[in-house]
Amino acid sequence: MRARAWIFDLDGTLTVASHDFAAMKRSLGLPVDQPILEGLAPWSPADRAEAFARIEAWEWDHAATARPAPGAHALLDALRDDGAVLGIVTRNLAPIAWHTLEVIGLQRWFDRTHVLGRTCAAPKPAGDGLRRLLDRWGHAPADAVMVGDGLHDVGAGRAAGVTTVLVRDAVPPTWHGAEVGWDHHHRDLHGVLDAWVAAGRPA
Numbered sequence: 709m710r711a712r713a714w715i716f717d718l719d720g721t722l723t724v725a726s727h728d729f730a731a732m733k734r735s736l737g738l739p740v741d742q743p744i745l746e747g748l749a750p751w752s753p754a755d756r757a758e759a760f761a762r763i764e765a766w767e768w769d770h771a772a773t774a775r776p777a778p779g780a781h782a783l784l785d786a787l788r789d790d791g792a793v794l795g796i797v798t799r800n801l802a803p804i805a806w807h808t809l810e811v812i813g814l815q816r817w818f819d820r821t822h823v824l825g826r827t828c829a830a831p832k833p834a835g836d837g838l839r840r841l842l843d844r845w846g847h848a849p850a851d852a853v854m855v856g857d858g859l860h861d862v863g864a865g866r867a868a869g870v871t872t873v874l875v876r877d878a879v880p881p882t883w884h885g886a887e888v889g890w891d892h893h894h895r896d897l898h899g900v901l902d903a904w905v906a907a908g909r910p911a
């Protein structure tokens with residue numbers, strides 16, 4: 709928990725979760741039990757482009773009304789004061805992610821080039837985005853943490869070999885049997901900060 713490199717998911721992790729992914733999948737005619745990006749993969753390029761136009765409009769709408777997750781300011785402050793490097797890897801688009809950060813007042817903790825969206829690298833659960841940030845920063849996976857509210861985040865963290873922190877109030881029962889487990893679970897970012905403080909300063 710005293711890692712020098714901290715990579716966050718955005719929606720539902722640094723923001724209060726607001727996207728109704730199931731409703732969007734239903735409106736697109738996608739199966740509800742499959743993530744949107746994967747569900748669209750077999751579609752024709754024209755149909756996919758039309759779907760993505762709708763998805764992006766929906767994502768911009770959510771960005772405009774985003775709220776910061778409880779504890780986000782305090783955690784990012786503490787990490788920055790400690791000299792940690794901070795990044796974001798999201799399945800949203802990078803420009804929408806950046807606008808979300810502006811809306812919730814968290815952009816000052818991040819370098820814009822360290823906010824990677826779904827077109828910047830293979831999307832989570834692939835570990836590509838995380839590896840790209842670590843390469844850029846010159847940090848080893850052993851010195852990094854991935855913080856997120858979803859199994860994609862845990863999976864990406866595992867794929868990149870970093871410590872994984874699941875942050876969500878309630879963990880769905882089925883997740884406990886998931887192939888990818890997480891290293892730490894906290895109900896919110898206050899819990900992450902408390903654990904980080906309890907871990908003490910590195911020698």
Ligand SMILES: [Mg+2]
Binds near residue numbers: 717718719721856858
């Ligand atoms: Mg999320």
